[in-house]
Amino acid sequence: MATFLLLAEYTLIFASVLMLVALGGCYSEHSGVINIGLEGIMVMGALGGALVMNMFPGLSAPLMILAVMAGSMLFGVIYSTLLGFSAIHLKADQTIIGTAMNMLGVALATIIVKTINMQANASNPTSTLQYIAQKKLFLVKLGSFEFNWFMLISLVILAIAYVVMYKTRFGLRLQACGEFPQAAASVGIDVYKMRWSGVLISGLLGGLGGIVYIMAGVSEWKFENGVAGFGFLAMAVMIFGQYRPLRIGVSALLFGFFRALGNVYTGFGFLVALNIPSTLYNMLPYIVCLIVLTFTSKNSRAPKADGIPYEKGQR
Amino acid sequence: MEKNKSFLRNEGVQALLSSILCIIIGLIIGYIVLLFINPQGASGAILAIIKNWANSSRSTLQLKNLGSTLVNTAPLLLCSLSVLFAYKVGLFNIGASGQYTAGIIVALYGALALHLPWIVCMVLSIIAGAIVGAISGALKAYQNVSEVISGIMLNWILLYAANMILSSVKEPSDIYTLKMAKNAPQAILPTLGLNSIFNNHQYVGIAIPIALIAAILVWIILDKTKLGYELKATGLNKNGAKYAGMKENQNIILTMAIAGGLAGLAASCLYLTGITEWSCATASVPGMGFNGIAAAFLGGLNPLGSILSSYFIQHISMGGSFVDLSIYPSQVADLISSIIIYLCGFVAFFKLMMNQFLDKKDAKGGK
Numbered sequence: 233m234a235t236f237l238l239l240a241e242y243t244l245i246f247a248s249v250l251m252l253v254a255l256g257g258c259y260s261e262h263s264g265v266i267n268i269g270l271e272g273i274m275v276m277g278a279l280g281g282a283l284v285m286n287m288f289p290g291l292s293a294p295l296m297i298l299a300v301m302a303g304s305m306l307f308g309v310i311y312s313t314l315l316g317f318s319a320i321h322l323k324a325d326q327t328i329i330g331t332a333m334n335m336l337g338v339a340l341a342t343i344i345v346k347t348i349n350m351q352a353n354a355s356n357p358t359s360t361l362q363y364i365a366q367k368k369l370f371l372v373k374l375g376s377f378e379f380n381w382f383m384l385i386s387l388v389i390l391a392i393a394y395v396v397m398y399k400t401r402f403g404l405r406l407q408a409c410g411e412f413p414q415a416a417a418s419v420g421i422d423v424y425k426m427r428w429s430g431v432l433i434s435g436l437l438g439g440l441g442g443i444v445y446i447m448a449g450v451s452e453w454k455f456e457n458g459v460a461g462f463g464f465l466a467m468a469v470m471i472f473g474q475y476r477p478l479r480i481g482v483s484a485l486l487f488g489f490f491r492a493l494g495n496v497y498t499g500f501g502f503l504v505a506l507n508i509p510s511t512l513y514n515m516l517p518y519i520v521c522l523i524v525l526t527f528t529s530k531n532s533r534a535p536k537a538d539g540i541p542y543e544k545g546q547r
Numbered sequence: 548m549e550k551n552k553s554f555l556r557n558e559g560v561q562a563l564l565s566s567i568l569c570i571i572i573g574l575i576i577g578y579i580v581l582l583f584i585n586p587q588g589a590s591g592a593i594l595a596i597i598k599n600w601a602n603s604s605r606s607t608l609q610l611k612n613l614g615s616t617l618v619n620t621a622p623l624l625l626c627s628l629s630v631l632f633a634y635k636v637g638l639f640n641i642g643a644s645g646q647y648t649a650g651i652i653v654a655l656y657g658a659l660a661l662h663l664p665w666i667v668c669m670v671l672s673i674i675a676g677a678i679v680g681a682i683s684g685a686l687k688a689y690q691n692v693s694e695v696i697s698g699i700m701l702n703w704i705l706l707y708a709a710n711m712i713l714s715s716v717k718e719p720s721d722i723y724t725l726k727m728a729k730n731a732p733q734a735i736l737p738t739l740g741l742n743s744i745f746n747n748h749q750y751v752g753i754a755i756p757i758a759l760i761a762a763i764l765v766w767i768i769l770d771k772t773k774l775g776y777e778l779k780a781t782g783l784n785k786n787g788a789k790y791a792g793m794k795e796n797q798n799i800i801l802t803m804a805i806a807g808g809l810a811g812l813a814a815s816c817l818y819l820t821g822i823t824e825w826s827c828a829t830a831s832v833p834g835m836g837f838n839g840i841a842a843a844f845l846g847g848l849n850p851l852g853s854i855l856s857s858y859f860i861q862h863i864s865m866g867g868s869f870v871d872l873s874i875y876p877s878q879v880a881d882l883i884s885s886i887i888i889y890l891c892g893f894v895a896f897f898k899l900m901m902n903q904f905l906d907k908k909d910a911k912g913g914k
Contacts, residue, residue, distance in 0.1 A: 268695065314889070324892035327639050327695065328844060332889035335837055339881040346876040347584050357872070456878075457830050464699040471696070511711040518700040522686075525700075529692040 235499030237377045242449060242495050247488030248386035249445040253466035254473065254480045255393045256437030261475060262397070263430025264410040264423075265319050266539040268330025270438045271463025272337025273308050275455065277439025278446040279341040280307025282453060285366040286348075293369040297381055300366075300443060308439015309432050311337065316431040320424055323541035338458040345455045362452040370447065382444045389437065393477040406430055410535030413542045423542050441466065449495055461518070465491075468521045474533045486524075491517040555905060562847030565897040566856065569845060569890040577883035585874050592875050596866035596883070607746045614745030616858075616865050618822055621758035622647075624857040625813035626839025628765050631848055633694075633806040635769055637782030638799070642683050642698025644836025646676040646807040648705040650814025651825055651833075652712050658734030658819065659716040659725050665734045665819055672815040673808045679705065680807020684800035694803070702832045714827040722828045727821030736819045754816035759854065761809065766850035778802050810836060834881075838864070841884050844891035860884050 253270055260267040267273075281304035291299060314333055318324040342359045349356045372379045397403040408416040409426040417423050445462055446453040469487055473480030494513035497503045554560060574593065581589035595602055600612035626643050633640035640646075650672035657668040679701055686692035717724050727735055738752035745751045769775040781788040781798040789795045813835065817823065842860045846852030867880025 318889075318892055322893055322896045324896065328840075328892040329889060331641060331837070331840055332885050332892065335841075335885035336882065336889060339878045339885055342878045343580065343584070343876045343882060346878070350874075354873070357876070359876075460831070461699055461703045464696060468696055468700070471693075509711055511707045515704050515707045518703045522692075522697060522700045522704070525692045525696060526686055526690050529686075529690055532691060 234376055235496060237375075238499060239489075239492055239496050241378055241380075242492030243485065243489045244383050245380055245444070245448040245488075246491040247484040248380075248383050249441050249448060249462060250466050250469045250487050251386050251390060251481055251484035252437050252444065253441035253463060254470040254484060255389065255477060256434035256441065257467055257470045258393070258397075258473075258475055258477065258480060259406065259437070260430045260434035261470070261538050262407045262410045262535055263427045264413055264535060264537045264540065264542065265315065265427055265431050266326045266330065267312075267315060267431065267434050267438075268327055268467075269312075269315050269333030269337075269463075270330075270434070270466055271459055271461070272330075272333040272335070273311050273435055273438035274442030274445060274459045274463050275337035275341050276311040277304040277308035277442030278453065278459065279344065279442075279455065280304040280439060281443030282345075282361045282363060282446065283348075285363040286361055289366055291369075296366060296369045300370075301385070301440060304439045304443035305436045306439070308435040308437075308442065310435070312431050312435025312438070315435075316428050319541070320427045320431070323543075326539050334458075334463070338456070341455040359455040360452055361455070363447070364451040367447055367451045380447075382447075385440075386444070389440075390477060390481050397477055402429070407535070409542075410537055413537055417544070427542065438463070465517060465521060468525055471532065471534075472524055472528050474528075475535065476533075487517055487521065490520045555901070559847075559849075561898050561901055562849065562852065562894070564901070565894045566845050566847055566852070566891075568897060569887050569894075570859070572890055573883045573887040576886050577879055580882060581875060581879060588871055588874055592870040592879070595869040595871075596863055596880055599862045599866035599869065602866075602869045610744075610746040611748050612865075614742075614748035614751045615822070616861055617745075617755055618748075618750045618820055619817065619865065620858050620861040621754040622813035622817040622835055623838055623842055623861050624758040624853060625761055625809050625816060626835050627842035627846065627853045627857050628761055628839075628850060629806040629809035629813070630836075630839045630843040631846070631850060631853060632765055632769070632809065633802055634843065634848060635782060636778045636799070636802040638684075638687070638694050638802060638806075640680070640683075640698065640803070640806045640810075641695050641840065642680070642701050642836070643806070643810045643839050644832045644834070645698060645702035645705040646679045646810035647814045647836050648702070648709050648833060649675040649679045649807075650811030651818055652705070652709045653811070654734075654815040654818050655713055655724055655825060656716060658727065658731040662731060662733060665736050665815075668734050668819060669736075669812065669815040672811045674811070676811020676814070677804040677808035680803040680805075680810070681800050683807075684803025687803070688796035688799040702836075706829065706832050709825060710827050710829060713825050717827050722826050723824040724827070726824065727819070734819055735821055736816070750820040750822040752820060754820060757812070757816060761812065762850045762854050765809075769850070810839075813839075838884060841888040841891070844894070845887055847894070860887075 257267050257270055281300040284300050284303035318329045319326045345359045345361055370381050405421050406426050409423050413423045445459055469483045472483040497513050578593045581592050600609050600616055603609045603612055629643045630640045653675040654668045654672040657663040657671050683694045683697045686697045687694045713724050736752045736754055742748050742751045777793050778798050781795050785795050838860055842853055842857040846856035863883055864880045867877040
């Protein structure tokens with residue numbers, strides 16, 4: 233029973249990460265900008281949140297949660313302007329920019345953390361930040377189930393995303409810009425503004441997803457390792473979820489489950505008895521992702537103008 | 548005047564100027580970051596990165612370090628060719644790292660466990676890379692799976708596969724694979740006497756000419772053959788190629804297989820020299836494939852430009868190890884190369900600005 237609860241716990245927390253980041257990607261792609269840089273945005277968001285925990289270790293639980301969220305979102309948003317500026321105004325190749333952002337995020341975060349560590353203690357040239365005590369403020373024990381506030385926050389953000397996307401003027405306009413920006417412009421929508429909103433929201437949610445990820449199951453993070461392809465797993469969740477918030481929520485649970493299995497499989501007697509090497513469990517989410525995409529990409533519902541730079545006069 | 552104008556309008560010259568601009572801006576931003584960390588040593592550190600092998604005081608040591616840079620440039624050049632080849636056909640081969648890792652698995656396992664000669668290991672690593680590339684290609688061609696996402700997923704799958712498979716040929720008390728020189732001398736790449744040029748650098752050898760020949764071959768295939776023409780046509784418009792009677796799906800798979808083969812070859816060109824071992828506790832995908840993306844774009848997507856840009860990127864990354872590591876993290880070099888890739892996204896914009904500037908100048912001259 234305890235292991236099932238543990239599995240549920242890990243599934244929910246990893247699903248929260250994937251859902252947040254995939255929803256971020258969803259806003260950006262609906263506005264017409266492909267965000268391959270989600271991985272880098274996650275790293276920067278994780279850095280922002282971890283720095284807040286590092287600098288203000290004495291905050292009370294509600295303040296800590298708010299401050300960490302604010303820190304990670306702020307870093308994510310600032311970092312996403314790199315994509316917004318180049319993709320919206322300079323019509324740069326969004327795939328190259330995203331790839332560069334992923335590499336830059338890891339390099340920049342490593343440099344910042346190493347510098348901080350070395351200034352605090354010259355004999356500590358690592359890129360690891362610890363937040364053992366701070367992390368406990370995010371957890372609530374419900375029996376043997378460790379509830380993490382981020383699970384609830386992610387659920388709320390999912391509900392908001394659904395309402396925003398389908399029930400508000402902003403959401404419908406955003407989607408118009410990703411489908412046919414020239415038509416949207418012809419009825420007076422500012423495509424540039426809409427695309428900026430999409431990119432910045434993806435920075436906000438991607439950054440938040442980053443801090444949730446580095447607090448899932450561990451209480452320290454080595455920034456040299458980045459976020460292990462989670463930004464790309466989130467993109468797969470988004471594609472499998474057909475760019476719709478509710479379906480993204482469901483597919484995040486599926487992928488979260490396979491990721492969680494790698495952490496807790498040792499608790500299940502029958503899985504241990506199968507004697508599968510542990511690295512195979514590490515591979516599992518990526519293998520599942522590849523298989524799922526193989527069967528779902530054919531009917532992709534990607535926005536029509538996704539990734540195509542907007543030119544005002546073009547028809 | 549007339550001659551000068553046509554010179555600046557030349558595609559190749561513009562590509563070169565854009566790349567140089569990217570490099571200069573990248574270095575300036577790197578310098579600013581160094582200033583933030585510690586203003587006193589910043590100038591020394593950026594110079595150390597730029598000088599790389601020239602940091603050593605003795606000429607013998609300089610030659611040795613230059614040799615090491617070249618040994619690492621060969622696989623980088625092959626990875627950049629892999630990215631470039633796919634990109635010319637409209638595919639973004641971010642999976643080069645995974646194809647490269649597949650090559651490492653096969654090359655090292657073949658050498659250390661099966662005791663195969665080097666040429667067999669090399670061919671096998673090309674095949675392994677090609678198979679991984681072809682998987683991405685087939686998924687793209689038949690199931691519309693984005694090659695970017697399948698590439699990333701395969702990168703991670705192969706990373707874990709490498710840790711799992713190669714732990715059977717690692718040192719018993721260590722995480723690294725067995726030393727090539729001691730355990731698989733038959734699989735070490737021949738030096739062809741090249742090592743004597745670099746002060747008897749034992750790792751300098753056939754890999755460097757192989758990479759150069761590959762660059763020339765890629766250039767010939769893409770620009771001078773029917774195959775290259777068909778592949779590029781498929782990349783420009785898949786339906787158009789189909790209408791013209793080309794096998795468009797096969798072309799996509801073939802492209803990714805060739806790209807994967809180049810990345811697989813890169814792996815054997817590095818690991819079969821014995822200069823480095825695989826750590827079976829590696830936690831992140833090898834950066835070689837990603838640096839290949841940087842080199843491909845910095846080289847203006849030209850195979851011959853890749854030769855220069857690969858050397859430059861490798862030069863900068865190895866230069867990172869010469870900075871004072873008690874003050875500055877060596878990742879400053881990674882930072883510079885990632886900023887350079889970011890700027891490469893603007894190359895089209897740079898060229899546009901350049902042409903607008905020239906147009907204005909011409910209009911003035913006309914009056």
